[in-house]
Amino acid sequence: MEQQCDCLTENLTEQDAYNTLHKVIVDYDRQPGNLIQILHMAQAIFGYLPEPVQRFICTEMNLSVSEVSGVVSFYSYFTTQPRGRHTIQVCLGTACYVRGGKKVLEGIKEALKIDVGETTEDRRFSLEVKRCIGACGLAPAVMIDGTVHKRVNPNKLQDMLNQYK
Numbered sequence: 788m789e790q791q792c793d794c795l796t797e798n799l800t801e802q803d804a805y806n807t808l809h810k811v812i813v814d815y816d817r818q819p820g821n822l823i824q825i826l827h828m829a830q831a832i833f834g835y836l837p838e839p840v841q842r843f844i845c846t847e848m849n850l851s852v853s854e855v856s857g858v859v860s861f862y863s864y865f866t867t868q869p870r871g872r873h874t875i876q877v878c879l880g881t882a883c884y885v886r887g888g889k890k891v892l893e894g895i896k897e898a899l900k901i902d903v904g905e906t907t908e909d910r911r912f913s914l915e916v917k918r919c920i921g922a923c924g925l926a927p928a929v930m931i932d933g934t935v936h937k938r939v940n941p942n943k944l945q946d947m948l949n950q951y952k
């Protein structure tokens with residue numbers, strides 16, 4: 788379950804966030820072998836991994852920009868874009884696809900005016916696609932923040948979205 792958690796970021800100023808990341812890097816002995824764990828922590832602290840954060844890690848660990856950005860772009864769970872408060876995962880596995888999953892996805896894209904992989908301007912929602920979320924018998928299914936919405940009606944998407952502020 789990929790759920791967005793802002794608990795580490797909530798009350799941090801930007802300087803606090805960089806100080807915390809500095810401590811993390813020191814705790815991990817600035818070892819290149821610990822880069823993935825450090826990136827995980829950086830994403831937990833900042834919510835995402837924008838270029839300035841990646842550059843900070845490069846400098847602190849004495850790594851090249853391409854070494855860090857290569858790891859960030861390789862793993863899909865790292866994101867360089869800010870995330871929304873809620874993560875919508877539309878299932879496009881076979882069962883959902885044949886039972887209207889595509890229409891659900893198009894409806895959500897239209898309602899939120901974003902594409903897959905994007906976040907709404909107000910940072911309310913991020914949109915992703917999944918290949919089965921284990922509710923095939925109740926397709927089409929959509930998961931929002933870990934809650935599965937079953938037999939989603941493409942004509943009633945706004946009701947579903949309105950539950951998330």
Ligand code: FES
Binds near residue numbers: 878880919924928
């Ligand atoms: S294919 Fe959508 S839940 Fe399994």
